[in-house]
Amino acid sequence: MLFEKLALYMQYPFVRYALIVGVLIALCSSLLGVTLVLKRFSFIGDGLSHVAFGAMAVATVAGLSNDMLIIMPITVLSAILLLKNGQNARIKGDAAIAMISVGALAFGYLLMNLFSTSSNVSGDVCSTLFGSTSILTLTKEEVALCIILSIVVLLIFILFYNKIFAVTFDENFAKATGVKADGYNLLIAVTIAVIIVLAMNLVGSLLISALIIFPSLSAMRIFKSFKSVTVCSALLSVFCAFFGIIISIVAGTPVGSTIVAMDAAVFAVCYIIGIIKY
Amino acid sequence: MSYITVKDLSVGYDGVAVEKNINFTVEKGNYLCIVGENGSGKTTLMKTLLGLRSPLSGQIEYGDGLKKNEMGYLPQQTVVQKDFPASVKEIVMSGFEGSAGLRPFYTKAEKEEAAANMERMGISDLAGRFYRELSGGQQQRVLLARALCATKKILLLDEPVSGLDPLVTAQMYELIAGLNKDGVTIIMISHDIEAAVKYASHILHIGSDIFFGSKNEYLKSSAAKGFLATEKGGEN
Numbered sequence A: 001m002l003f004e005k006l007a008l009y010m011q012y013p014f015v016r017y018a019l020i021v022g023v024l025i026a027l028c029s030s031l032l033g034v035t036l037v038l039k040r041f042s043f044i045g046d047g048l049s050h051v052a053f054g055a056m057a058v059a060t061v062a063g064l065s066n067d068m069l070i071i072m073p074i075t076v077l078s079a080i081l082l083l084k085n086g087q088n089a090r091i092k093g094d095a096a097i098a099m100i101s102v103g104a105l106a107f108g109y110l111l112m113n114l115f116s117t118s119s120n121v122s123g124d125v126c127s128t129l130f131g132s133t134s135i136l137t138l139t140k141e142e143v144a145l146c147i148i149l150s151i152v153v154l155l156i157f158i159l160f161y162n163k164i165f166a167v168t169f170d171e172n173f174a175k176a177t178g179v180k181a182d183g184y185n186l187l188i189a190v191t192i193a194v195i196i197v198l199a200m201n202l203v204g205s206l207l208i209s210a211l212i213i214f215p216s217l218s219a220m221r222i223f224k225s226f227k228s229v230t231v232c233s234a235l236l237s238v239f240c241a242f243f244g245i246i247i248s249i250v251a252g253t254p255v256g257s258t259i260v261a262m263d264a265a266v267f268a269v270c271y272i273i274g275i276i277k278y
Numbered sequence B: 001m002s003y004i005t006v007k008d009l010s011v012g013y014d015g016v017a018v019e020k021n022i023n024f025t026v027e028k029g030n031y032l033c034i035v036g037e038n039g040s041g042k043t044t045l046m047k048t049l050l051g052l053r054s055p056l057s058g059q060i061e062y063g064d065g066l067k068k069n070e071m072g073y074l075p076q077q078t079v080v081q082k083d084f085p086a087s088v089k090e091i092v093m094s095g096f097e098g099s100a101g102l103r104p105f106y107t108k109a110e111k112e113e114a115a116a117n118m119e120r121m122g123i124s125d126l127a128g129r130f131y132r133e134l135s136g137g138q139q140q141r142v143l144l145a146r147a148l149c150a151t152k153k154i155l156l157l158d159e160p161v162s163g164l165d166p167l168v169t170a171q172m173y174e175l176i177a178g179l180n181k182d183g184v185t186i187i188m189i190s191h192d193i194e195a196a197v198k199y200a201s202h203i204l205h206i207g208s209d210i211f212f213g214s215k216n217e218y219l220k221s222s223a224a225k226g227f228l229a230t231e232k233g234g235e236n
């Protein structure tokens, strides 16, 4: 019965598109999540998602046909700034990030209220924050762009995997022995920015951090090597995104929150397994 | 030409010097111990030697075939590393990244060398184990094996025995002395003045008055007398 229903849904292109995009985004965001958590860079993910929201508001107000043209450069630039800030002055950096992220949020909301031509402003805001149904209305071009960017992120991650490990485990040692650690930090920050912009369509800007951080925290409860944590976190993330989307379509719940709720539930399970096992 | 020549060096943070007028040389095969009170700037000096911080003034010259990025490093352990998910193998192999350039994967030769370095540090049986499950002494051996993968020329060790029990500490010192005998130049920061005097060929004492010289010269100096007295007093 359930499977028949699923098979029926799969015949609709929008469902297939949503699943492809959702799984790819979940995969990409979980990969760098491990590094972000271990490097104590989680704050960058959080700050950036708010910046991306502000940028989205600007794009909406400017009435651009392609939002990405504004959102992507602003978010990438902010990633670079936040990284520099966080490294130079630890304590002051935290406050600066809080300021930027809350400021971007307020500014974005203000812009949308003042200039939006839409009749349902709070609906628009709500869907940018918590993810819209837009994942179910993806065009072929959006799906193609998402696939291309995901492949780029995946390639970067695989090609630089060993370097990302070295820089994450011990940045000072890496630098002292000639690894261009600053360059790789930059690469990590820019990649995170790209992932956040991609993921905004899926879960909305407030929930992106969850998508990035939950799977790696779950994996770390159970596994103890970098590789197994990375692989497990990718699998968990893909699993949650896939079934989250299916559930949301079948049960009519919001896509983003359903996926994040799945992630949280999986974390709870992993937490318990971690306690029992060790 | 020496491996490292330091002239009138000042080190510190944000333009404020922690320690000034440091002068010393390190020759190939030396075992230099850096001693001094807590907060006197030993770690800061080591980071400056490694190129992690820039000198406030003065010069550091590298010579005799040693390049700036050919220095192995054993940092003071950070909180982040304590519960980092990583296997012993993953950590040891990461020592090669500095020489790998943009090459994404490790070569067969590198894998064999990593195995040899683990053998040398007596941790071959730990290869499949996980870093956060190891004892403090085992973790230090893993980090030493990683440093050997990066270079065989010189190792800079920042308080390598802090937090280890006496027996493991003694083993660690012997291990380091063995490496030095095999031709690896050692620069070690230590609190343990007795071990410094026992193993080192040269001593650099930093603090209110700076001393640099061979071990025997150090024992006769005034810097040593004051420091040895306070260290002994501190232990009782």
Ligand SMILES: Nc1ncnc2c1ncn2[C@@H]1O[C@H](COP(=O)(O)OP(=O)(O)O)[C@@H](O)[C@H]1O
Pocket (backbone or CB within 6 Å): B013, B018, B036, B037, B038, B039, B040, B041, B042, B043, B044, B045
């Ligand atoms: N990142 C930093 N920024 C500013 N000051 C620092 C920093 N790290 C250490 N210091 C200060 O520099 C001095 C020397 O520190 P350090 O080199 O760690 O001493 P040691 O290793 O000899 O105990 C200390 O007074 C310390 O407070």
Ligand SMILES: [Mg+2]
Pocket (backbone or CB within 6 Å): B042, B043, B044, B076
């Ligand atoms: Mg120190």
